[in-house]
Amino acid sequence: MEALKIEILNPKALQLIKGMQELKLIKVTDEPVSTLKAYLKKMRRTASTAPSLEEITKVVDEVRAKRYAKK
Secondary structure (H helix, E strand, O other): OOOOOOOOOOHHHHHHHHHHHHOOOOOOOOOOOOHHHHHHHHHHHHOOOOOOHHHHHHHHHHHHHHHOOOO
16 A cells, blocks of 8 residues: 655545545545644745754754753
């Protein structure tokens, strides 16, 4: 069995997919979208230079280290 991620651009395509699901040719499941990923995608669309996921992870790790450091 193969899994594919499909982005539907035309509403008519959704009707075809639902028809194939009713004929038990395919199985459709919803994949939850990560809030962080959605936010990053939105920010990268509007920013001229967006930080990479590695840069963001580095900053988050630094902040966590400071926050949870023993006092």
